Amino acid sequence: MRLRSLNFLTNPSRQNRQFAVIGLGRFGRAVCQTLHEMGCEVLGTDIDEKLVTQVLTQRIASHAIQLDSTEPESLKEAGIFEMDTVIVAIGNYLQESIITTLNVKEAGVEHVIAKASSEIHGKVLQRVGADRVVFPEREAGCSLARTLNQPALLERFELDPENSIVEILVPETFHDKTIAQLELRRRYGISILAIGDGDKFVTNPNPQERLKKGSIMVVIGSNRNIQRLPI
Template identity: 60%
Template sequence: MLFKNRSYNAEFLVKLSSWNFWQNLRPENKQFAVIGLGRFGRAVCETLHNLGYEVLAIDKEEKKVNLALTDEISSHAFKLDSTEINAIKQAGILDFDTVIVAIGNYLAESITTTLNLKELGVKSVVAKASSETHKKLLEKVGADYVVFPEREMGCELARLLTKPGIIDKFDIDPEHSIVEIIVPDKFDGKTIADLEIRNKYGLNLLAVSAEDEKFTINPKLSTILKKGTAIIVLGSNEDINRLQK
């Protein structure tokens, strides 16, 4: 049977939907609009701007707009009520392929803004949600991708506290992951061939880092692992936990 239960099926479909969204993003896209300049919105603006992308920052509060310009976290910044569909048209937001709705704490405003953007034909809308209900509503009105910054940060903290050996983790599905982990002490000084990670743990070793933190993809079997560096492996969560133990 392909799916063990309905919840697994639902999670798989969510993963597939997310995959389709990222696949459809145009790699040459250099323009982003961010609506809502709270902590999350400012962080998105600043990061995109520092990476060299053109960013339009929008908020209905003039103080936040002025601060975005003063701090130089965006290319342009407008004061705008995004619940007004005509205001969105006039601001030129429709010229942007990807718009991030960073209004997480005002449910009606977030949903109305997302609906306006999709009705006007914005190709990709990423929206911040503050609850599961909020997420469902955003998806109902057409959000292409929904994020939970606070929840994801909480999950990340819990993982770091309980599994300190894992540096980073990407869930492929509920049972399999790609993880970056610190080289276990007992692996220090041994080659990949010596360790037989695939045979003993059922894991695929994808990359190995050096002391300068640069990774070698598909490392040779003769590569020697060193304490304090990292490896990236792919496999079941059960096998990953066995490797850590």
């Protein structure tokens, strides 16, 4: 099991949801591909015809077209204003990113997610209406640092900046002890959601279940408390 494969974490809130991804660089293509593989309707756009052709050739989006996203009429003609969610993946061209975000929000798109390349860029995106701002490079760096510091931590899904669900290897100090004996909620402020061997998992495990070194447990808690685990 991997956290990114859990349905309740990754599936859209309703079926047949429509997305538009504006900007088909590495980040935008990754978003397109993941959503497309999840069965979503995805329209990819970019001003660069080569990137559009690449997406079409690789079949990682339902549709892909070339357009200038700073022109509201082009966005309207492409049907982007009718989408449930628009991801503005233009991170390195600040003016285009900001104008595009403003265009889709002023047109009434319900949910707009915008990629930012700096704190200032992120603040401006929020000011012009972005519902969520993401910092992919920073988030990847933070994830790498956590992995280096806690190599037994396999996967992390951040619920918010302070709380996460993580998938970790059972530490040696937990070996052959029951969940009840460990008193994880009292000692560490975390709860175990599932335990398993990587292929098969048991959710809401019995408190008398014994943990084995090298097996996997999925826990939920604050990042501070997770950091305290002996892993």
